[in-house]
Amino acid sequence: MAQRPGSAGPRPLRDREAALELADRVVGFARGAEQLEAVVVASEGTEIRAHRGTVEHNVSSSEAAVGVRVVDSGRTGVSWTDVLEDTALEQCVAEARDNSRFSSVDENAGVADPDGVVPTVLERSATGPTDPGVRAKVDLALQIDAGVFGADPRVVGHEGADYLDVSELFAVATTTGIRASSRSSIAQAGTWALASDGDDTASGFGLSFGHRFHEVDPVEVVEEAVRRSTSMLGAVQVPSARMVVVLEPYVTSELLAAVAPMFSGESVLKGRSPYAGRVGEAVAAEGVSLRDDPLDAAAVGAVEVDAEGLATRTVDLISDGVLSGFMHNSYSARCLGTTSTASAVRAGHRGVPGVGPAVLTLAPGTDEPAAILASVDDGLLVTELSGLHSGLNTVSGDLSVGVEGRRIRNGELAEPVREVTIATTVQRLLADVIAIGCDHMRFPWESAGVTLAVAEVTVSGH
Amino acid sequence: MIEQSTVEAALAAGLEGGADFAEVFVEDRRSTSAVLDDGRVEDVASGRDRGAGVRVVVGGTTGFAHTADLSEASLVAAARDAAAGAVGSGNAGAAVELNEVHAPNPNPVSVLxxxxxxxxxxxxxxxxxxxxxxxxxxxxxxxxxxxxxxRRILVANTDGVLASDxxxxxxxxxxxxxxxxxxxxxxxxxxxxxxxxxxxxxxxxxxxxxxxxxxxxxxxAARPAPTGQMTVVIGPGGGGVMFHEACGHGLEADLVNKGASVFAGRVGEQVASPLVTLVDDGTVPGEWGSAAIDDEGRPRRSNTLIRDGVLVDYMWDGIRARSEGRESSGNGRRQSYAHLPMVRMTNTYLLGGSTDPDDIVADTPNGVYIAHLGGGQVNTATGDFVFGMTEAYLIENGRITEPIREGNLIGNGPAVLSAIDAVGNDFAMGPPGTCGKDGQGVAVGDGVPTLRAHGLTVGGTAA
Known part of the structure; x- marks a missing residue:
């Protein structure tokens, strides 16, 4: 967003070099032998919601903040600030330093060390997004709003036609010689349509996204929301049974993002992964390959460097059913005597980096989704999940979630289903995979999806 | 925290283009955390988040912008950005007279x-x-x-409200x-x-x-959880999560106004068992969701949502209340100065009944007893909701027996609320919660006595 003339606020960070210079300034406040890591996160964005011909809200945001990690004699302290003047930055470093006095000594504590891997330049992030201006974004939201209402007489409303975009700059610099930055952007539009058929109400979402505004397709949003909501009209609860469950790519993707901590070196280190100590063992059905692919340039989550500034790379987690390794940041790698896979992640600028994927993905199979459905005599196609955060325990692997979807009978889609759960464990689910679709789909979060058929899943209903 | 003249200048700038309403929300939040894991205090972290958000309303459109710089020039620029987002032709700008809101503080603090x-x-x-x-x-x-x-906040708006907490x-x-x-x-x-x-x-x-x-x-020692619809007894305290999901979100006016709630248009109707009286109260001393004012500067209140099973009212924020020509119920909340307020719960709880909780279990031939709940989720349009059980047992012949593995339960809000047939006399508030809605998290409390419900499906794996 262009800065308004006459605005006297601090100059926004224009580019990666400006963000790096700010990080350098903070690193300059380091004292003696202490290690210091400065991260800079700056973002600008727009958020628009339209409803029944009115623009309900139009939000413009612009923020920049700094996070500091100090490691002194094996003790770690953290602080952050969004005041970017030198006195505030120096104070922030002093606070992190003071905080470090209260943590335990850990010989493995420390910021990342350069590993010599040169970041791959992602084609998509090489240039900044072209911003079409706020009017075009408002029009897009209004187009979705009108489209949903006009599409099908059974569609009676929606919760809001939303457009949002964010462009983010990230930079990190350390006393150990890390100096790295990245730029990312996302534009997306979506809505939840409400369909009604007499007393029955159903809802369904439509979503379209990309790196930039012009990749967002309002027609796709409307069509998907209308299809998903109307296809759920008349949904019923079905009797409990074990059956084949087919997950849509969207559902598979949500599930993958949630199970990611089970493949984190940090979980292994702390005895919280059921896969600890099992590298080389068969943990999934043949044909199941799971990897993090941060360099998948078309994915919104693609990124050149991780949250500690190391060049990202493909990380193989399961190869043809066999556990091949874990994701690591510099700390979990150091503790476990291995090297970082550049899988450090941060939620913004506050706190220490954790471990997680950028684009977690199952290798696509060879089956067409239609052929997978046609091969199922008795099953359930899952189109929506609920309660994933309360229904998945990544330590035990227990999984139990609410679902909506369609029954599959003799290879054909049958009645819509709601108010049922599916339950198994993640360990069993991976072992019970019977078909993997060739329909690799990306989503605006840290995982991609494929159609996935799993045998022997318990469906709980009436 | 900020000069009143700065706030007034920003409000005036917000009204310049002829807006109906302008508001400045200033926040200064300091926080500290420390984590111990794997035998070590891993890190101690602290920081400060300070800034202001300006909201400008023209007709049905809200423009919003925020800044981390609390200078007058920066706030005025944010107000103009917000006004640009809500362009329209409305009233001419006028000087605003601010009147301080005095709301009792339910949360006396002894040690900062x-x-x-x-x-x-x-x-x-x-x-x-x-x-x-x-x-x-x-x-x-x-x-x-x-x-x-x-978290220190100050809210001022062109209705003349000046409030702080x-x-x-x-x-x-x-x-x-x-x-x-x-x-x-x-x-x-x-x-x-x-x-x-x-x-x-x-x-x-x-x-x-x-x-x-x-x-x-x-x-x-837990065995696989059962499957199918079962009678469920929920222990005192954390079971409020069930009401938060089963009807709480569905009673938020922003969702109701869009027809995205199964409870829309049902005020005055019996929507739950006569044993159900549900309250959302942002003034309960010391509770996790309590405060003197909401994030729109209105005094928090105690609002009865359902009385003896009859729907009394929804929860309201300023924008939705204004469009309906009524008062806000003090439920306008936001995660931070960088977010727009919307209708949110505070402390949502079910009033206690008269039954001895032991009798409720003893009168249940078979079912599931949930001692501790996890989070949940709801589709307000259909009323279908889920919540997790993180400590649960079988009830066999009126006795709590073996532990079962964790999982979700699923039900339909109106159906489950109508099928509550016992409410205990052992009310307790539950653990602190964070409620997520449209990407914003806010602190919420909840509470219930022991209660028994039917029509919930337990998401287990047992045959």
Whole structure:
């Protein structure tokens, strides 16, 4: 967003070099032998919601903040600030330093060390997004709003036609010689349509996204929301049974993002992964390959460097059913005597980096989704999940979630289903995979999806 | 926190283009946290988030912009950005006279977090960890987290409102992993109140650690949870999550107004069993969702949502109340100065009944007893909701018997509320919660007595 003339606020960070210079300034406040890591996160964005011909809200945001990690004699302290003047930055470093006095000594504590891997330049992030201006974004939201209402007489409303975009700059610099930055952007539009058929109400979402505004397709949003909501009209609860469950790519993707901590070196280190100590063992059905692919340039989550500034790379987690390794940041790698896979992640600028994927993905199979459905005599196609955060325990692997979807009978889609759960464990689910679709789909979060058929899943209903 | 003249200048700038309403929200939040994991205090973190958000309303459109710079020039620029987002031709701008809102503070604080040495805060972590590890040889890992925050806010708007609040929250949690022949299981316990460090005068973190550890150990022996619709007895305290999901979100006016709630158009109707009286009360002293004012500067209130099963009213924020020509119920909340307010719950709870909780279990031939709940989720349009059980047992012949593995339960809000047939006399508030809506998290409390419901489907794996 262009800065308004006459605005006297601090100059926004224009580019990666400006963000790096700010990080350098903070690193300059380091004292003696202490290690210091400065991260800079700056973002600008727009958020628009339209409803029944009115623009309900139009939000413009612009923020920049700094996070500091100090490691002194094996003790770690953290602080952050969004005041970017030198006195505030120096104070922030002093606070992190003071905080470090209260943590335990850990010989493995420390910021990342350069590993010599040169970041791959992602084609998509090489240039900044072209911003079409706020009017075009408002029009897009209004187009979705009108489209949903006009599409099908059974569609009676929606919760809001939303457009949002964010462009983010990230930079990190350390006393150990890390100096790295990245730029990312996302534009997306979506809505939840409400369909009604007499007393029955159903809802369904439509979503379209990309790196930039012009990749967002309002027609796709409307069509998907209308299809998903109307296809759920008349949904019923079905009797409990074990059956084949087919997950849509969207559902598979949500599930993958949630199970990611089970493949984190940090979980292994702390005895919280059921896969600890099992590298080389068969943990999934043949044909199941799971990897993090941060360099998948078309994915919104693609990124050149991780949250500690190391060049990202493909990380193989399961190869043809066999556990091949874990994701690591510099700390979990150091503790476990291995090297970082550049899988450090941060939620913004506050706190220490954790471990997680950028684009977690199952290798696509060879089956067409239609052929997978046609091969199922008795099953359930899952189109929506609920309660994933309360229904998945990544330590035990227990999984139990609410679902909506369609029954599959003799290879054909049958009645819509709601108010049922599916339950198994993640360990069993991976072992019970019977078909993997060739329909690799990306989503605006840290995982991609494929159609996935799993045998022997318990469906709980009436 | 900020000069009144700065706020007035921003409000005037917001009205320049002929807006109907302008508001300035200023926030200064300091927070500290410390985490112990794997036997070490990993890091101690603290920071400050300070800034202002300006909202300008023209007709049905809200424009919003925010800044981390509290100078007059920056606030005025944000106000102009917000006004540009809500362009229209409305009233001519006029000078605003601000009148201070005096709302009673439900949360007296004796010990401010900044007055407590960090060493004292960190020491609590070790105490909790040791107690958890001592609870049994099966305990293989423990983590503990301390955090506090002090959030000072000021709200001023062109209705003349000038209100401020000083909100101090302190919370502590312990998570334990137990390892046995059947793999690993987890237990978590947390406390949180809108109070200062005096929280620990009345709450023992060692006890919290022991309870988390015992939960994990108990679950090692858990058998697969059953499947199908069952009678469910929910223990006192945390069961409020069920009401938060089953009807709480569905009673938020922003969703109701769009027809995205099964409770739309049902005020005055019987929507629940006559045993159900549900209240959302942002003034309960010291509770996690309490404060003097909401984030639109209105005094918090106690609002009865359902009385004896009859729907009394929805929850309202300023924008939705204004469009309906009524008063806000004090439920306009936002995560931070960088977010727009919307309708949110505060402390949502079911009033206690008259039945002895032991009798409720004894009168239940078969079912599931849930001692501790996890989070949940709802589709307000269909009313279908889920919530997790993190400690649960079978009820067989009127007795609580074996532990079962965790999982979700699913039900339909109106159906489950109508099928509540016992409410105990043992009301308790539950642990602190964070409610997520449209990407914003806010602190919420809930509470219930023991209660019995039918029509819930247990998402287990047992045949």
């Amino acid at each position: 977090p900044e007055e407590v040495d960090k060493a004292h805060k960190v020491a609590l972590l070790g105490t909790a960890e040791q107690a958890a590890r001592a609870a049994g040889a099966q305990i293989s890992q423990v983590s503990a987290r301390y955090s506090d925050s002090r 000083d909100q101090v929250r302190t919370t502590f949690s312990v998570s334990a992993v137990a390892t046995g022949d059947t793999g690993m299981q987890t237990g978590r316990e947390s406390i949180g109140h809108t109070v200062g460090f005096e929280l620990f005068d009345t709450h023992d973190v060692a006890d919290l650690g022991r309870r988390a550890a015992r939960r994990a150990i108990t679950k090692l």
